[in-house]
Amino acid sequence: MDLRESITNQNDVAFSIANHLLSKHSGNNNIVFSPLSLHIVLSIIAAGSKGPTRDQILSFLRSKSTDNLNSFASQLVSVVLADATPAGGPRLSFADGVWVDHSLSLNPSFKQLVNNDYKAVLASVDFQTKAVEVSKEVNSWAEKETNGLIKEVLPAGSVDGSTRLIFANAIYFKGAWxxxxxxxxxxxxxxxxxxxxxxxxxxxxxxxxxxxxxxxxxxxxxxxxxxxxxxxxxxxxxxxxxxxxxxxxxxxxxxxxxxxxxxxxxxxxxxxxxxxxxKFKISFGLETSIVLKELGMVLPFEGGDLTEMVDSSVSQNLYVSSIYHKSFIEVNEEGTEAAAASAMxxxxxxxxxxxxxxxxxxxxxxxxxxxxxxxxxxxxxxxxxxxxx
CATH class of the missing domain: 2.30.39.10 (Alpha-1-antitrypsin, domain 1)
Known part of the structure; x- marks a missing residue:
C-alpha cells in the first residue's frame, strides 16, 4: 500500500473519530485533537497483538496488515514529521515512548519494531512500587517533547501497581503564516x-x-x-x-x-x-477508550490477544486500560503553535x-x-x- 493511499485511509478514520467526538462535545466546548497521534498509538498496539484484537484494530484503521501500519508509521516519522526548521519551515517534533515494567521483557521482534519503525524511547520501570514516579516521568517526557505545552498527559491516579506498559506519543507544531x-x-x-x-x-x-x-x-x-x-x-x-x-x-x-x-x-x-x-487558544484532553469503544474498537480493552509484546505467560492477561490524549493549539496574527500527546x-x-x-x-x-x-x-x-x- 503506498503512502498516499495509507494517508487517505488514515484521514477517513480521523474524520470518523472527529465526527463522533465533536457530536459528543457540542455546547460551547472547543476541541482540538491529533488523529495522527492516536493512529500511531493504535498501530503500536496492533503490532503487539494477534488474533481478533489485531484484526479489529486493522479493520478500524482500514489497513490490510500490521506490516502496512508499521511501514506507514516509519514513512510518516521520516518524511512528513521531520523537523522543518533547518530548511526554514515550521518547527515539528514527533516522539514515541514505551515504558515497560521491569518484571517483563519485550519480545525481541516487537522491541526491534518499536525501535526502528516508531523510533520510540524504551524505558524499564517499576510500576509496582513506584507508579507515581513513573507517571511523573511520562508527563515530563510529554512536556519536553511538546515544548512545555502538554504538562500532564497522564492524570493523577491513572497509573498504579497493576500497570505493566505505557505507550505514549507526542507531536508538536509551530508555524508562521x-x-x-x-x-x-x-x-x-x-x-x-x-x-x-x-x-x-x-x-x-x-x-x-x-x-x-x-x-x-x-x-x-x-x-x-x-x-x-x-x-x-x-x-x-x-x-x-x-x-x-x-x-x-x-x-x-x-x-x-x-x-x-x-x-x-x-x-x-x-x-x-x-x-x-x-484568534483562539484551545487546550483539550480526553480518555479516548470510551470514544473508540463506541466506534466498535472494544477487544484491545478486554485483553487476551496482546501476546506479541512481551516474553511472558502474563501476556495473556494484558489489556489496554486507557488511552489518554491531550492537545493544545493557539492561532494568532503570527501563525500557529500546536501540540498533542497520546498515551494509549x-x-x-x-x-x-x-x-x-x-x-x-x-x-x-x-x-x-x-x-x-x-x-x-x-x-x-x-x-x-x-x-x-
Whole structure:
C-alpha cells in the first residue's frame, strides 16, 4: 500500500473519530485533537497483538496488515514529521515512548519494531512500587517533547501497581503564516454561539487575496504556513458553514464522504470583501477508550490477544486500560503553535465565484492542520467560542 493511499485511509478514520467526538462535545466546548497521534498509538498496539484484537484494530484503521501500519508509521516519522526548521519551515517534533515494567521483557521482534519503525524511547520501570514516579516521568517526557505545552498527559491516579506498559506519543507544531496578519488591524467583533447568544472576540482581518473555495452551504479557507526549502507545505484550513448552527451537519458531511476534503480544498486565491477570522487558544484532553469503544474498537480493552509484546505467560492477561490524549493549539496574527500527546454522500455543486468573496468566521467552524504534499492531517478541531480556552 503506498503512502498516499495509507494517508487517505488514515484521514477517513480521523474524520470518523472527529465526527463522533465533536457530536459528543457540542455546547460551547472547543476541541482540538491529533488523529495522527492516536493512529500511531493504535498501530503500536496492533503490532503487539494477534488474533481478533489485531484484526479489529486493522479493520478500524482500514489497513490490510500490521506490516502496512508499521511501514506507514516509519514513512510518516521520516518524511512528513521531520523537523522543518533547518530548511526554514515550521518547527515539528514527533516522539514515541514505551515504558515497560521491569518484571517483563519485550519480545525481541516487537522491541526491534518499536525501535526502528516508531523510533520510540524504551524505558524499564517499576510500576509496582513506584507508579507515581513513573507517571511523573511520562508527563515530563510529554512536556519536553511538546515544548512545555502538554504538562500532564497522564492524570493523577491513572497509573498504579497493576500497570505493566505505557505507550505514549507526542507531536508538536509551530508555524508562521506565509503572510502574517497586522496585529494593529485586529478588532473585536461579535461571534455568534450555538445557543443564540454572542460574545465579543478579537478578529484578525486582511484585504489581501485569500485561498477560498465556496460550495453549497459552506466555504473553505486555506492559510499556508511559511514553507522551508524542502517540498512539504503545511496549511491550516477553516471549514465554515453558511448557517450559524450548521457545524454538526458539515462535520457529518466531511466524515461520511470518502476523500471529501481533497475535492473541496481551495486551489486559487480570490479577492476578498469582508474577511475576518477569530484568534483562539484551545487546550483539550480526553480518555479516548470510551470514544473508540463506541466506534466498535472494544477487544484491545478486554485483553487476551496482546501476546506479541512481551516474553511472558502474563501476556495473556494484558489489556489496554486507557488511552489518554491531550492537545493544545493557539492561532494568532503570527501563525500557529500546536501540540498533542497520546498515551494509549451528497454531491455538491460548486457555486460560481462573485468578483469578491466574503469569509467571516463569526460562528462555529471546523479547522485542521494538514501537510499538503502528502495530504496528512495533523490536527482537527472545532471553535464554538473563541474566548473559551
Amino acid at each position: 506565509t503572510e502574517k496578519f497586522d496585529a494593529q488591524m485586529t478588532k473585536d467583533h461579535n461571534f455568534h454561539l450555538l445557543d443564540g447568544s454572542s460574545v465579543k472576540a478579537p478578529f484578525m482581518v486582511s484585504k489581501k487575496k485569500q485561498l477560498i473555495s465556496a460550495f453549497d452551504g459552506f466555504k473553505v479557507l486555506g492559510l499556508p504556513y511559511k514553507q522551508g526549502e524542502d517540498k512539504r507545505q503545511f496549511s491550516m484550513y477553516l471549514l465554515l458553514p453558511d448557517a450559524t448552527d450548521g457545524l454538526s451537519a458539515l462535520v457529518e458531511k466531511v466524515s461520511s464522504e470518502r476523500s471529501f476534503l481533497e475535492r473541496k480544498l481551495p486551489r486559487q486565491k480570490v479577492e476578498v470583501g469582508d474577511f475576518r477570522i477569530p 454522500t451528497i454531491k455538491l455543486r460548486s457555486i460560481q465565484f462573485p468578483t469578491k468573496i466574503d469569509f467571516v468566521a463569526d460562528h462555529p467552524f471546523l479547522f485542521l492542520i494538514r501537510e499538503d504534499l502528502t495530504g496528512t492531517v495533523l490536527y482537527i478541531g472545532q471553535v464554538l467560542n473563541p474566548l473559551a480556552n
